[in-house]
Amino acid sequence: xxxxxxxxxxxxxxxxxxxxxxxxxxAYPDRPIQLIVPWGAGGGTDxxxxxxxxxxxxxxxxxxxxxxxxxxxxxxxxxAIATAKPDGYTIGVVTIEIDMMHWQGLTALTxxxxxxxxxxxxxxxxxxxxxxxxxxxxxxxxxxxxxxPSGTFKASGTGQGGIWHLGLAGxxxxxxxxxxxxxxxxxxxxxxGITDMVAGGVDIVPTSxxxxxxxxxxxxxxxxxxxxxxxxxxxxxxxxxxxxVQSDWTLAVWRTIAAxxxxxxxxxxxxxxxxxxxxxxxxxxxxxxxRGFGMRWADGKEATRIVSEDDATLGKIMKxxxxxx
Amino acid sequence: MLIFEQAAALVFxxxxxxxxxxxxxxxxxxxxxxxxxxxxATALLxxxxxxxxxxxxxxxxxxxxxxxxxxxDIPAALLRMPGTPSSAAYVDDAYKMTQSGRGDEALGAALxxxxxxxxxxxxxxxxxxxxxxxxxxxxxxxxxxxxVLLGLSCAVFVTPSSxxxxxxxxxxxxxxxxxxxxxxxxxxxxxxGNLELMAGIQFIPAMIGLFAISEILRTVTATIPxxxxxxxxxxxxxxxxxxxxxxxxxxxxxxxxxxxxxxILPGAGADIAAWISYAISKRFSKTPEKFGTGHVEGLVExxxxxxxxxxxxxxxxxxxxxxxxxxxxxxIGVLYIKGINPGPTIFINDPQTVYAIFxxxxxxxxxxxxLGWLAIRGARPMLSIPxxxxxxxxxxxxxxxxxxxxxxxxxxxxxxxFGIIGFFMEENDIPIAPAILxxxxxxxxxxxxxxxxxxxxxxxFRFFERPIAGGLGVFTILIWTLxxxxxxxxxxxxxxxxx
Numbered sequence: 001x002x003x004x005x006x007x008x009x010x011x012x013x014x015x016x017x018x019x020x021x022x023x024x025x026x027a028y029p030d031r032p033i034q035l036i037v038p039w040g041a042g043g044g045t046d047x048x049x050x051x052x053x054x055x056x057x058x059x060x061x062x063x064x065x066x067x068x069x070x071x072x073x074x075x076x077x078x079x080a081i082a083t084a085k086p087d088g089y090t091i092g093v094v095t096i097e098i099d100m101m102h103w104q105g106l107t108a109l110t111x112x113x114x115x116x117x118x119x120x121x122x123x124x125x126x127x128x129x130x131x132x133x134x135x136x137x138x139x140x141x142x143x144x145x146x147x148x149p150s151g152t153f154k155a156s157g158t159g160q161g162g163i164w165h166l167g168l169a170g171x172x173x174x175x176x177x178x179x180x181x182x183x184x185x186x187x188x189x190x191x192x193g194i195t196d197m198v199a200g201g202v203d204i205v206p207t208s209x210x211x212x213x214x215x216x217x218x219x220x221x222x223x224x225x226x227x228x229x230x231x232x233x234x235x236x237x238x239x240x241x242x243x244x245v246q247s248d249w250t251l252a253v254w255r256t257i258a259a260x261x262x263x264x265x266x267x268x269x270x271x272x273x274x275x276x277x278x279x280x281x282x283x284x285x286x287x288x289x290x291r292g293f294g295m296r297w298a299d300g301k302e303a304t305r306i307v308s309e310d311d312a313t314l315g316k317i318m319k320x321x322x323x324x325x
Numbered sequence: 326m327l328i329f330e331q332a333a334a335l336v337f338x339x340x341x342x343x344x345x346x347x348x349x350x351x352x353x354x355x356x357x358x359x360x361x362x363x364x365x366a367t368a369l370l371x372x373x374x375x376x377x378x379x380x381x382x383x384x385x386x387x388x389x390x391x392x393x394x395x396x397x398d399i400p401a402a403l404l405r406m407p408g409t410p411s412s413a414a415y416v417d418d419a420y421k422m423t424q425s426g427r428g429d430e431a432l433g434a435a436l437x438x439x440x441x442x443x444x445x446x447x448x449x450x451x452x453x454x455x456x457x458x459x460x461x462x463x464x465x466x467x468x469x470x471x472x473v474l475l476g477l478s479c480a481v482f483v484t485p486s487s488x489x490x491x492x493x494x495x496x497x498x499x500x501x502x503x504x505x506x507x508x509x510x511x512x513x514x515x516x517x518g519n520l521e522l523m524a525g526i527q528f529i530p531a532m533i534g535l536f537a538i539s540e541i542l543r544t545v546t547a548t549i550p551x552x553x554x555x556x557x558x559x560x561x562x563x564x565x566x567x568x569x570x571x572x573x574x575x576x577x578x579x580x581x582x583x584x585x586x587x588x589i590l591p592g593a594g595a596d597i598a599a600w601i602s603y604a605i606s607k608r609f610s611k612t613p614e615k616f617g618t619g620h621v622e623g624l625v626e627x628x629x630x631x632x633x634x635x636x637x638x639x640x641x642x643x644x645x646x647x648x649x650x651x652x653x654x655x656x657i658g659v660l661y662i663k664g665i666n667p668g669p670t671i672f673i674n675d676p677q678t679v680y681a682i683f684x685x686x687x688x689x690x691x692x693x694x695x696l697g698w699l700a701i702r703g704a705r706p707m708l709s710i711p712x713x714x715x716x717x718x719x720x721x722x723x724x725x726x727x728x729x730x731x732x733x734x735x736x737x738x739x740x741x742x743f744g745i746i747g748f749f750m751e752e753n754d755i756p757i758a759p760a761i762l763x764x765x766x767x768x769x770x771x772x773x774x775x776x777x778x779x780x781x782x783x784x785x786f787r788f789f790e791r792p793i794a795g796g797l798g799v800f801t802i803l804i805w806t807l808x809x810x811x812x813x814x815x816x817x818x819x820x821x822x823x824x
Contacts, residue, residue, distance in 0.1 A: 040651075041364060041365055041368035041651075041655075043654070044658075046368065047371065047655075047658050050368075050371055050372050051372065051375065053372075054372045054375070067732050068731070068732060069731065069732055069733065070524070070731050071520075071521065071523070071524025071525070071527070071731055071733075073506060073507070073511075073523070073524075075520055075523065075524075076520055076521070076524060076731075076733070079520065106506075106513075106523070107520075151782065154779070154780050156776075159507075159509070159511050160509060160510055160511040161511050162511070183779060184779075185776045185779050185780055186509040186510075186511070186772075186775070186776060186779075187772075187776065188772065191591075191647060191648055191654070192591070194647075195462070195591055195647050196465050196466060196776075198462050199462055199463055199464055199465040200465060200791075201465035201466055201467075201776075201780055202780065213646070213661075213666075214645060214646020214647075214657070214666065214667045214668050215645060215646065215647075217646075217666060217668045217670075218644075218645055218646070218668040218669050218670075220462075220645070283375070286662075287375070287662055290661050290662045290663075290664060291658055291661050291662060292661065
């Protein structure tokens with residue numbers, strides 16, 4: 001058993017190696033490709049990049065190396081992608097933060113500095129409360145938020161001005177409430193925020209429902225709503241904001257694969273095709289659904305459209321909430 | 326009993342055992358190279374685990390991390406390059422032991438007591454996980470605030486010389502922790518518009534700089550030729566540990582319990598555990614003056630503590646899917662991929678797999694002993710290399726490590742700057758350890774203080790309102806004021822006697 005599995009693995013690697021010269025004849029790619037991840041090893045973006053990198057490697061026949069360039073709330077890594085040579089040998093994962101950080105005055109970099117190849121994932125936001133919360137439905141919670149003085153309710157799940165903070169502010173604004181009607185308690189991410197909510201520290205966590213999945217399964221957290229146009233497959237009991245409280249607010253964090261601006265047409269096409277194949281592989285689908293990540297495909301053109309629309313929406317909210325510089 | 330048999334069948338399969346051995350060697354190599362962390366080892370393993378069954382996949386990660394964390398002690402003891410913040414707590418003792426020819430004993434202690442700590446943590450995980458995870462859920466920012474303050478108080482104990490110098494060092498560390506924009510307000514501080522500084526001071530390069538680069542500088546500038554390190558006899562790796570275990574049984578047990586308890590709390594973890602254990606050890610030691618001069622006692626307790634904390638971190642991860650550290654964060658992802666959904670029902674739905682994971686924990690901690698022994702023996706020739714050859718080699722390792730942490734040259738620059746700072750600190754008898762403590766705990770202190778204040782709308786008494794927070798708060802304040810009260814009482818008594 002051991003020998004057979006090892007043999008299989010060895011064969012798999014060997015065939016990948018043999019595939020290299022065969023495919024290299026068509027010019028691109030003939031050497032390893034670098035896939036830059038602006039976030040740390042072990043996080044969600046890193047995990048998506050690593051599975052996608054492994055699959056791309058099989059498609060393209062050259063090694064795809066995942067490189068984490070962390071720091072500066074994503075600015076460092078995004079800059080590294082944008083300023084690389086647009087030859088197709090440096091690509092990267094561009095996340096929704098690209099639509100936020102230039103409004104905050106952290107960098108001059110915007111989505112316009114990239115050529116988007118594909119969108120490979122999107123996770124809609126949600127509204128979660130602890131099982132001990134007196135509010136069991138979204139209309140109940142919203143009525144209480146409206147009725148009680150501003151600041152009575154506390155929410156957490158990202159840093160100050162982070163994406164889910166904006167998600168909450170956007171939801172409040174859609175009901176004509178002040179963006180800071182619910183006080184934001186900054187946290188180091190969704191998991192600490194959810195833990196703190198269960199410990200009784202905060203009332204609401206508006207992050208993606210996937211991040212609360214284990215606690216929802218453990219019946220410690222209730223998913224009251226989803227910030228998506230339709231209900232999410234994994235969380236069928238969570239109504240959309242539209243059907244529950246007639247809010248038009250939707251927000252999803254996405255991950256795209258992008259290259260520096262100015263990528264040659266043929267390289268972009270080749271990468272786009274390879275990405276689509278990787279996306280449609282059973283391995284990718286299994287990985288994403290098991291992890292609770294939302295499947296979302298958009299080709300380069302559509303991805304650019306979504307990214308630019310979100311840029312405008314987030315910019316508006318950040319200005320109203322006072323985060324824009 | 327049937328479940329145990331099924332679990333054993335899952336683990337004692339030649340393929341699984343092969344995976345365990347391979348990942349043990351992999352973890353040992355990654356851990357022994359400073360700058361490459363256990364987290365990195367785990368992240369690198371993830372794509373490989375895609376092709377494995379659940380048990381070997383988890384086994385690979387468990388084994389590699391346990392090994393990497395122990396192996397981090399090897400460069401710490403031999404070259405004064407701690408691989409993790411938790412091994413920084415006792416790096417000076419380990420390094421000084423090596424300098425006086427007791428390197429085998431130091432590393433042996435790190436190895437044996439790491440294994441003991443790991444085994445203890447695993448047993449707690451196996452028997453009490455669901456109940457303890459409930460306790461972890463009661464901790465909010467107020468409780469963590471007090472825990473961090475308790476941790477900071479340890480600075481007093483990790484300072485060998487005068488408390489004032491310790492305080493200078495601690496405040497320096499706390500200042501470094503404020504740099505960047507990873508703070509609750511999200512505003513960049515002391516970054517001067519520099520992109521790299523905006524990310525904050527990277528911890529590992531700073532630590533390598535403070536400890537290792539400063540040591541290189543000292544060797545280079547030393548006017549007195551360095552004393553040759555006496556050779557150790559080579560049979561002492563395990564033999565001396567039996568003696569240490571008999572001599573320090575209380576320390577071992579205390580380290581195990583402290584480590585496991587702090588490991589279970591998702592906001593605390595192995596880093597705080599090692600420091601608090603080292604401080605406890607010194608506080609209750611019969612010979613506190615020997616700490617920091619190459620004394621094995623603190624190493625025993627803190628070494629046991631950080632490994633048991635690593636096992637402890639799996640408790641909230643398995644029971645509630647709450648990551649206690651960056652490693653368990655990755656593991657939770659792998660568990661989901663493998664269809665083992667963390668949650669209270671994991672013990673009911675998937676008992677064979679869970680018990681197989683427990684067995685892997687035990688196996689990993691046992692296999693650590695022979696492999697660690699080999700690694701220690703293998704690393705020993707490094708000590709007989711003359712400094713003129715060794716120091717450039719260490720420098721190369723430092724540069725690789727500082728670069729690898731974020732794949733950026735900024736790490737190297739930071740490391741060199743901190744090396745110079747560390748050199749001047751030590752030349753002026755300012756200890757380095759409290760600065761590291763400040764850098765580890767500074768961000769946590771700020772985060773927990775600010776979030777508690779926001780939640781309480783600025784009411785400072787909220788720190789005492791929740792029962793656990795109140796208890797911890799009173800306990801912390803007592804620890805601070807007790808020596809003062811005792812002093813006053815004694816003075817009064819003396820005054821009364823005098824009249």
